[in-house]
Every structure is written in structure tokens, then in C-alpha cells.
Amino acid sequence: MVKAASKNLKDLFYNLRFERKFIYIGQDVDDIIKTVVLGNKFCFREIYHRRRVNSMYFDDNNRTFYTMNVSGDGIREKYRVRWYGDDFALLSNPTVEIKKKFGEAGDKYSYKIKDLSLDLKDYSVDEICNLIYTNIKEPKLSTKFGFIFPTLYNSYDRRYFLSDCGKFRITIDYNMIFYNPNSCQFQASERSLEDVILELKYNTVDDNEGREVSQEFGTRLSKNSKYVRGYEMFNY
Numbered sequence: 320m321v322k323a324a325s326k327n328l329k330d331l332f333y334n335l336r337f338e339r340k341f342i343y344i345g346q347d348v349d350d351i352i353k354t355v356v357l358g359n360k361f362c363f364r365e366i367y368h369r370r371r372v373n374s375m376y377f378d379d380n381n382r383t384f385y386t387m388n389v390s391g392d393g394i395r396e397k398y399r400v401r402w403y404g405d406d407f408a409l410l411s412n413p414t415v416e417i418k419k420k421f422g423e424a425g426d427k428y429s430y431k432i433k434d435l436s437l438d439l440k441d442y443s444v445d446e447i448c449n450l451i452y453t454n455i456k457e458p459k460l461s462t463k464f465g466f467i468f469p470t471l472y473n474s475y476d477r478r479y480f481l482s483d484c485g486k487f488r489i490t491i492d493y494n495m496i497f498y499n500p501n502s503c504q505f506q507a508s509e510r511s512l513e514d515v516i517l518e519l520k521y522n523t524v525d526d527n528e529g530r531e532v533s534q535e536f537g538t539r540l541s542k543n544s545k546y547v548r549g550y551e552m553f554n555y
Contacts, residue, residue, distance in 0.1 A: 338519070339529070341533070346515060348515050365479065366481045374545070376469065376546045377400070378398075424523050472497065
């Protein structure tokens with residue numbers, strides 16, 4: 320799978336796209352892929368190997384990003400650090416991601432932190448936060464991370480698909496696990512979610528066709544935020 324180069328911070332949020340989410344409860348992931356994805360008339364094919372996605376979500380003392388999402392603010396943000404690997408605790412060469420939504424459409428800015436590797440089990444949340452902060456060389460981004468801290472850990476398997484026309488991408492997320500970073504031993508706080516999440520991604524100009532794609536999904540469009548669902552597991 321070819322990925323676009325990360326945008327500069329000054330160019331952030333100009334290429335809006337839709338990310339439509341659909342949740343399947345109590346269904347086998349392989350069956351969903353076979354019938355819903357590969358059986359779709361837009362002829363999707365798998366374009367990348369399965370990999371484990373690991374995320375560390377950040378927020379401030381007022382839980383601003385959580386509140387923005389729950390309230391459905393027209394303009395809202397989400398800050399996270401992401402890395403890949405089957406062992407969640409081994410953070411290696413992570414990427415800082417800022418996701419911003421303008422109504423239903425959104426964009427994402429990515430900043431790669433090079434040569435940062437650590438075992439989360441060996442560090443406190445404050446130490447992890449400081450290591451990430453000191454390794455960000457983009458001044459505006461670094462300043463922002465001086466006021467936010469980890470509020471949720473999340474890990475899941477992801478598979479990737481692309482339509483024959485090249486306009487539409489689908490990701491399938493499953494085997495989701497959440498951890499509370501504020502636990503003395505975060506791994507002991509593990510909680511799982513059996514849902515399968517299908518996400519359909521495409522540029523806003525392709526919305527009419529995008530709705531045709533989703534008509535074959537067999538489930539309704541859902542407002543789903545891994546951050547909100549995970550955060551509420553440990554705080555409500």
C-alpha cells in the first residue's frame with residue numbers, strides 16, 4: 320500500500336475526506352470481509368498485509384477532545400500517537416497524528432518521530448509524555464504536547480482494501496483492546512471489545528458514489544469513536 324507523504328503543519332486540513340464508520344456486532348470478521356467487502360460491486364481487493372495498530376490518545380485536564388466528540392461540535396480535534404507491532408508495549412518509531420473534523424468531513428496531519436523506541440512497561444505516564452514531547456521538533460506541535468497527556472491506550476488488528484476504481488478505501492478493525500494508562504500496571508487494566516468496525520474512506524467529491532458503496536454493507540452508518548468508547552470504559 321502506497322501512502323501519501325505527511326503534510327506540513329502549515330498545510331494542514333485542506334484535503335477533506337469522509338470517513339464513514341459501520342459497526343458489526345456478533346459477526347465473524349472473515350465472513351464480513353468475504354460478503355460485505357470482497358462481494359461489493361465496486362470490486363474491492365486487499366492491498367496490504369494485516370497489522371496490529373497501536374494508539375495512545377491524548378487530552379487535556381478538561382477532557383476537551385473527549386467533550387468535543389461527545390457533544391458533536393462542528394469543528395473538533397483528536398491527538399494521538401500511533402505505532403505498529405504485535406506487542407503493544409513496544410513503542411517504536413511512532414507517528415503523531417492530529418485528526419480534525421469539519422462537520423462530517425475531516426483531514427489528518429502526521430508527524431513521524433524518528434529513532435524513538437521504548438517499552439511502555441518500563442516508564443511512567445509522565446516519563447512517556449516527556450519523551451514524546453522532547454522528540455517533537457516541530458515547535459507548534461511541541462508546544463501543544465506540553466499541555467496534553469495520555470488518557471487512553473488502544474490496540475487492534477486492521478486489514479486494508481481498495482476499490483477497483485481507486486477512489487474508495489475500506490479498513491476493517493477487530494480484536495480491539497483498551498488499556499488505562501493511569502493504572503499502576505496498565506496491562507492489568509485490559510478490556511476488550513468484540514465489535515468489528517468497517518471504515519469507508521473517500522474524498523468529499525466522490526460522495527454520491529460513496530453512498531452507493533455503503534448501500535451494500537448491510538448495517539447502518541454509525542458514529543463511532545474508539546477514543547470515546549475506550550475512555551468511557553474506564554471513567555463511567
